[in-house]
Amino acid sequence: MPPSGRPRADARANRERLLAEADAVFREHGTDASLEAIAKRAGLATGTLYGHFRTRRALLSALMGDRNEALFTAGDALADEPPAVALRTWIDLTVVHAATYRGLAAHLADGTDDASSELHASCVRMAAITHTLVRRAADAGVIRPSTTAADLSMLITACAWAREHASPERAGRLIDQVLNGVFVPPHS
């Protein structure tokens, strides 16, 4: 009776296949794609997929794993940059991240306040980085003091959502508009 904490070799391999196919299918059809199609493409039965990932969100969460780590690392590294640059870079990074698959932004938006979601931890981590950068930018006086990290997170996610419905270039312009404002500032 070997209580080896490690999954069986075939299980590990199957998990990888599932993740690979899920990535491909989600890229092509968005996060609402058929899970059965993913299992089929991986040459596995649907029950096997559900054995590895109990819900669609669990699958999504696992899929974002590596990518999240990279994002967090990049986010932490921004501590050395000037506040305005750091914030802008972070925003660009997260928008691209949240627009990985069509439909992902909605999951992230809900994940922020739905603690039961497997994506919640990632959302919290992202929020923390955003918070730090916002605070630093506010202290430096480069953003309006009334801007909260929570609001900015929502704006970022909204831009990611917009990116799903328009071209990346267009999404880039939208970020500019959001950051610099639509209205011309009043003369001081």
Add this chain to the structure above:
Amino acid sequence: MPPSGRPRADARANRERLLAEADAVFREHGTDASLEAIAKRAGLATGTLYGHFRTRRALLSALMGDRNEALFTAGDALADEPPAVALRTWIDLTVVHAATYRGLAAHLADGTDDASSELHASCVRMAAITHTLVRRAADAGVIRPSTTAADLSMLITACAWAREHASPERAGRLIDQVLNGVFVPPHS
């Protein structure tokens, strides 16, 4: 053989029932709600629903009919207001409009450039009003000249989407952020 261009009385009544129940169900469950449930609540067979509205979007479109008219009227009336006020009012109106049902914003975003959609006409009309107001605001110098009506439409829809995932108050703050900018403007 009366080629009366008008539908039969029962058909008209059924159509009204379907619209009423659809409104209720969409309000409760969003635009992805079950169409069969709507038919059932209206006491009709699913085939009847499909007879009246060939697609979900057609139903959605019919549902927005009256509401759209009111919005367009209000939009046209804004011609008398000062440019900045007019634009801001229009934005508030459209965000609320686009957030009528959870999921509607996505349909509107796609409808703008999907000419085959039944929502397309409404989207075009809305875009036209936005265009007029943006132009007037730009001429008056209250918004950045680089702001296009298309981009602003997308921003509006994105705010409406955000409203589906947060409180109305929060959404209002987001609109403020978008219009006034996150960054503090450079000193002139």
Add this chain to the structure above:
DNA sequence: CTACTAAGTCGAGGCTACCTCGAATTGACC
């Protein structure tokens, strides 16, 4: 090498929803 067992896999099957179509019904007009 064999036998054992827990871990993993399979896929049929129950469910819900979508949408279509031919048969049955019924309102409108003569």
Add this chain to the structure above:
DNA sequence: GGTCAATTCGAGGTAGCCTCGACTTAGTAG
């Protein structure tokens, strides 16, 4: 009241979700 086109009905085919018990197999120990 008869006629017929408009309308309604709902069964049925398709697809996707998810579960569960039966089956298979990797990994270990003797």
